[in-house]
Amino acid sequence: MNIAIILSGGIGSRMGLGMPKQYVEVNGLPVISFCIQTFLAHKNIDAIIIGVALEWKEYVKETVTRMNPAKLVLYAEPGETRQYSILNALKVAKEICKGNDDIVIIHDAARPLVSGELIGNCIEACREYDGVMPVIAVKDTTYLSRDGRCIEALLDRSTLWNGQAPEAFKLEKYLKACESMSRSDLLKINGSTELAFKAGLECRMIEGDPMNFKITTPEDLINFERIISR
Numbered sequence: 001m002n003i004a005i006i007l008s009g010g011i012g013s014r015m016g017l018g019m020p021k022q023y024v025e026v027n028g029l030p031v032i033s034f035c036i037q038t039f040l041a042h043k044n045i046d047a048i049i050i051g052v053a054l055e056w057k058e059y060v061k062e063t064v065t066r067m068n069p070a071k072l073v074l075y076a077e078p079g080e081t082r083q084y085s086i087l088n089a090l091k092v093a094k095e096i097c098k099g100n101d102d103i104v105i106i107h108d109a110a111r112p113l114v115s116g117e118l119i120g121n122c123i124e125a126c127r128e129y130d131g132v133m134p135v136i137a138v139k140d141t142t143y144l145s146r147d148g149r150c151i152e153a154l155l156d157r158s159t160l161w162n163g164q165a166p167e168a169f170k171l172e173k174y175l176k177a178c179e180s181m182s183r184s185d186l187l188k189i190n191g192s193t194e195l196a197f198k199a200g201l202e203c204r205m206i207e208g209d210p211m212n213f214k215i216t217t218p219e220d221l222i223n224f225e226r227i228i229s230r
Contacts, residue, residue: 001102002123003171004039004048005089008032008060008109009078021215022109023056027228031215033063034112034228040069042116044123045105047072049092051085072096083178083189090175100172103127106192107166110215112224118209119166126168130201133193134208135161164208167192173201 008022022032039045052060052075064073074096076089086106093104103126107114118134125132138160144153169192177199178186189195196203215221 001046001096001098002044003093003097003102003104004045004119004166005076005086005093005104005106006032006035006039006048006050006109007078007082007085007089007106008050008052008056009085010082010110020053020056021221023059024221026221026225030059030063031112031224032060032109033067035107035109035114036064037067038114038116039107039119040067040071042119044120045071047074047093047096049074049076049089050109051076051078051089053078081187081189083186083192083195086192087175087178087186090171090178093171094175097171100170101127102171103168104171104174105166105168108214111165111212112215113209113211113213113227114166115209115212118212121206122166122168125204125206126170129204130170130173131193131196131203132168133191133203133205134164134166134212135205136164136208136210137161161205162208163191163193164212165192165214169196169201177201 010020023030039048050060057075074092076092079085079088103123105122122132138157142155142157142160143151144155145151174196177195193203215224
């Protein structure tokens with residue numbers, strides 16, 4: 001069973017929109033609806049779990065209902081951090097999973113242009129590995145600076161990669177890794193694969209997609225609007 005987890009609990013404070021960025025409407029549709037539709041349409045996705053804050057849950061449920069989903073869609077409460085939100089969703093996934101080979105594929109609602117091909121590639125690679133993360137090569141010259149002012153070192157960009165979502169994991173192993181980590185360590189986790197790596201799971205990088213960008217700034221939202229308009 002392949003279960004998609006879509007994280008939608010963020011508040012998007014950097015956008016200055018007065019509402020979470022994933023619920024801003026573009027061409028009459030909330031941003032979150034674009035990735036939900038892609039996961040619903042994917043032949044290898046069996047169920048979807050959406051992590052959503054209580055005050056937005058009815059809005060998201062109404063959005064999903066209008067899509068007339070033919071797959072099971074469940075909801076999980078957000079946690080105090082991204083990784084705690086993932087843990088809450090993993091516990092929901094555990095209730096519907098069917099075996100030790102079940103896969104969870106974790107995505108951010110603020111990445112609306114995820115492709116079906118990338119989803120499929122993540123799932124396929126995760127059949128052989130404990131975890132899979134799409135990456136994009138770092139193209140710019142990159143420097144190390146702890147204070148943001150003085151250059152301490154020039155980093156070899158050929159060895160540097162930017163991680164993307166979705167990230168796929170064997171459900172049983174990833175849930176066990178989350179539950180075995182201390183609260184203080186779990187609070188420090190920023191990326192899904194970061195936890196898997198620290199837990200000693202075998203993770204693989206696969207080629208990401210430049211179009212699969214995350215809406216973080218107002219400029220990102222404008223870019224997305226232009227793409228959808230075209």
